[in-house]
Amino acid sequence: MTVHPTPERLLELTAFVPFRLNRLATGVSEYLAAVYETRFGLDIPQWRVMATVGSQHECTAQYIAASTRMHKTRVSRAVAQLEARQLIERGSSTADRRERQVRLTKSGRRLYSELVPLALEREASLLACLSSEQLTGFLTGMETLERFLQLED
Amino acid sequence: MTVHPTPERLLELTAFVPFRLNRLATGVSEYLAAVYETRFGLDIPQWRVMATVGSQHECTAQYIAASTRMHKTRVSRAVAQLEARQLIERGSSTADRRERQVRLTKSGRRLYSELVPLALEREASLLACLSSEQLTGFLTGMETLERFLQLED
DNA sequence: CACAAATGGTTGCGCGCGCAACTGAATGGG
DNA sequence: CCCATTCAGTTGCGCGCGCAACCATTTGTG
Numbered sequence: 001m002t003v004h005p006t007p008e009r010l011l012e013l014t015a016f017v018p019f020r021l022n023r024l025a026t027g028v029s030e031y032l033a034a035v036y037e038t039r040f041g042l043d044i045p046q047w048r049v050m051a052t053v054g055s056q057h058e059c060t061a062q063y064i065a066a067s068t069r070m071h072k073t074r075v076s077r078a079v080a081q082l083e084a085r086q087l088i089e090r091g092s093s094t095a096d097r098r099e100r101q102v103r104l105t106k107s108g109r110r111l112y113s114e115l116v117p118l119a120l121e122r123e124a125s126l127l128a129c130l131s132s133e134q135l136t137g138f139l140t141g142m143e144t145l146e147r148f149l150q151l152e153d
Numbered sequence: 154m155t156v157h158p159t160p161e162r163l164l165e166l167t168a169f170v171p172f173r174l175n176r177l178a179t180g181v182s183e184y185l186a187a188v189y190e191t192r193f194g195l196d197i198p199q200w201r202v203m204a205t206v207g208s209q210h211e212c213t214a215q216y217i218a219a220s221t222r223m224h225k226t227r228v229s230r231a232v233a234q235l236e237a238r239q240l241i242e243r244g245s246s247t248a249d250r251r252e253r254q255v256r257l258t259k260s261g262r263r264l265y266s267e268l269v270p271l272a273l274e275r276e277a278s279l280l281a282c283l284s285s286e287q288l289t290g291f292l293t294g295m296e297t298l299e300r301f302l303q304l305e306d
Numbered sequence: 307c308a309c310a311a312a313t314g315g316t317t318g319c320g321c322g323c324g325c326a327a328c329t330g331a332a333t334g335g336g
Numbered sequence: 337c338c339c340a341t342t343c344a345g346t347t348g349c350g351c352g353c354g355c356a357a358c359c360a361t362t363t364g365t366g
Binding site: 009010011012013014016017018019020021022023024025026027028029031032048051052054055067068069113116117119120123126127129130133134135136137138139140141142144145146147148149151152153 | 162163164165166167169170171172173174175176177178179180181182184185201204205207208220221222266269270272273276279280282283286287288289290291292293294295297298299300301302304305306
């Protein structure tokens with residue numbers, strides 16, 4: 001019989017990796033939001049759709065949902081909003097009339113080509129706080145975790 | 154005049170660190186959710202409140218909001234729900250009658266002491282996919298980013 | 307060929323969130 | 337000492353999300 005019969009195990013939330021990861025992801029999102037939100041009036045789902053469609057010639061909502069890992073209803077609504085702003089347009093794909101091919105309009109492409117360099121620059125200025133060894137180490141860890149959780153594409 | 158007058162810059166979302174970080178944080182949350190959600194019927198805000206209150210003798214909603222970085226209304230509602238389940242209780246603090254001291258009840262403490270080891274174990278089993286050098290590198294990078302974004306406590 | 311099952315995408319609904327406004331209590335300056 | 341300001345915490349409200357149900361089309365199977 002010891003002096004401490006039930007030494008209570010503690011959990012310090014601020015040292016708990018899942019919590020810290022959430023907090024970091026939120027912080028990074030906010031750090032980035034200035035670019036697409038205040039400057040171009042896009043929210044996160046819209047920004048992700050723009051980024052996905054812009055890197056393709058055209059694609060389906062399905063594809064967007066899969067590669068952004070957003071729920072298909074969230075994609076559907078973001079696409080509708082972007083279409084209303086005339087940043088993207090949809091054509092019936094001749095092959096399968098259930099799906100609709102999404103592509104950027106002229107002004108969508110203009111916005112995209114303005115936005116992307118700013119976003120990449122912002123990412124770079126964030127990662128610039130890491131030394132090159134730190135960056136490598138961090139990215140390597142991320143990749144392993146992604147593989148473990150099967151988050152890769 | 155070149156052949157490619159405006160070589161469009163592309164952004165591959167799946168290689169974009171802010172996006173990957175969000176995806177990873179979500180994945181880790183889901184990986185962890187099994188512990189507190191399906192087993193103890195807590196959602197994320199409730200779990201964070203339990204973890205925070207449990208690591209203190211007693212504390213205010215204010216303190217919970219600051220250390221979990223949750224909005225005070227989110228804290229307020231989580232606290233109300235946990236009080237309804239009799240997992241925590243609130244006493245008027247004698248000093249300042251605006252604030253109320255929150256602490257775990259007997260059954261709250263029981264749940265806490267069951268939950269915490271499981272959560273820590275789950276964190277460990279996640280991080281076990283990293284080699285010790287990978288883990289060090291990953292955590293070092295996280296710390297630097299946290300400091301850069303002023304997310305530390 | 308017909309009908310059941312699956313698939314792409316949209317929509318009604320309930321819920322949780324953050325914002326802004328509020329209540330009640332403490333504080334500070336004239 | 338009073339009144340304006342600040343602060344802890346709660347609540348009404350609008351909005352965006354995911355779930356489930358749905359529509360239209362395609363595919364698979366007997």
